[in-house]
Amino acid sequence: MTACQFCERGIESGYLCGGCRRATAARLDRMSKLWSALAAFLPPGGRATTQYGRTRASEAPLPVAEEPLSLRGPGGIVGVLESWRTALHADRGWAEPVVCVGIGDRVTAAANALVMSMEWIATEWPASGDMAREVQELERAAVSVVDAPDPAKRPVQIGPCPALVDGGKPCGALLRYFPGDPDVRCRWCLASWPVTWEALARVKGWMDEDATDGDPQQESPSADNELSGCQPCA
Secondary structure, X not given: OEXXXXXXXXXXXXXXXXXXXHHHHHHHHHHHHHHHHHHHXXXXXXXXXOOOOOEEEOOXXXXXXXXXXXXXXXXXXXXXXXXXXXXXXXXXXXXXXXXXXXXXXXXHHHHHHHHHOHHHHHHHOOOHHHHHHHHHHHHHHHHXXXXXXXXXXXXEEEEEOOOEEOOOEEXXXXXXXXXOOOEEEOOOOOOEEEOOHHHHHHHHHHHHHHHHHOOOOOOOOOOOOXXXXXXXXX
């Protein structure tokens, strides 16, 4: 019995379990599509809708956006995949791979070559875990551009929770408001306030009073607080 070099689950033999082998092959299959999708995010300030169903503005001081440019360039997706393909050929005693013309074709060729050898990679190649991790990191980097979270749905930080706990001390945990929620709720003491200007103004006033009084505030209250006894300030 040994351990998968990617997820560390126990396996009878080899270097990657069946699940990690299939997941890595699927990521490799998606590389050429991700490489193509990144092209829509090169113009700074432009907007593009991709096959992933999101629209994103690209902003950069360069003539093109830096992050998608680096992923699409010679040292990005194609560089990582071709370096692993070259290492694979060397360890299997094969001749060096033939390099296509055009980065898009090179991405497809390198990814396909690695997929075709996935069975050997998973069972015979000690470097398989490192390769699987780098392929996962490539996918995450590309998806963070082409399928970035909608800024309108990101949580808004408000400040330390002013609800009184533990004998009258302010809770102090960081309050966040998630757009669309009907209230602002503290994840630690469970105090909540409706999302209205009046309620949020009162919360801000209590925060200012706490800061002026110099009351100690906790960034992360201990887990043994009596949640049922936490009440918002009146």
